[in-house]
Amino acid sequence: MLYIECPWCGFRDDEEFHYGGEAHIQRPTDPNELNDEEFSEYLYLKSNPKGVILERWLHSRGCRRWFNVLRNTVTNEITEIYPIDTLPNSKEGTEYYGQNWRRKSSVEKTIKPREYK
Numbered sequence: 001m002l003y004i005e006c007p008w009c010g011f012r013d014d015e016e017f018h019y020g021g022e023a024h025i026q027r028p029t030d031p032n033e034l035n036d037e038e039f040s041e042y043l044y045l046k047s048n049p050k051g052v053i054l055e056r057w058l059h060s061r062g063c064r065r066w067f068n069v070l071r072n073t074v075t076n077e078i079t080e081i082y083p084i085d086t087l088p089n090s091k092e093g094t095e096y097y098g099q100n101w102r103r104k105s106s107v108e109k110t111i112k113p114r115e116y117k
């Protein structure tokens with residue numbers, strides 16, 4: 001069983017939450033500028049690491065708010081929880097974000113980087 005600490009409600013059972021996929025995937029500003037391969041990369045390629053990953057979670061049976069989580073997929077240990085419109089603060093989270101293949105993807109090369117707070 002996984003307990004997740006909602007930033008607003010505190011620790012709750014994972015049954016109260018909805019997994020929202022990988023965090024920090026930027027949408028292309030104009031999908032028509034991408035070729036089929038680039039759009040397919042954006043839409044279908046997902047990170048599936050053995051280790052830490054940045055994810056989005058929704059407290060669907062609670063406050064219904066989204067937030068980001070740094071979770072280890074092997075141990076299920078959650079080491080950082082931070083607002084949806086910000087970047088991770090921890091060393092581990094910052095390294096994962098910077099080294100993620102999406103930072104060099106065709107989509108992110110063609111768009112203006114999203115501004116985080």
Ligand SMILES: [Zn+2]
Binds near residue numbers: 006008009063064065
């Ligand atoms: Zn909540």
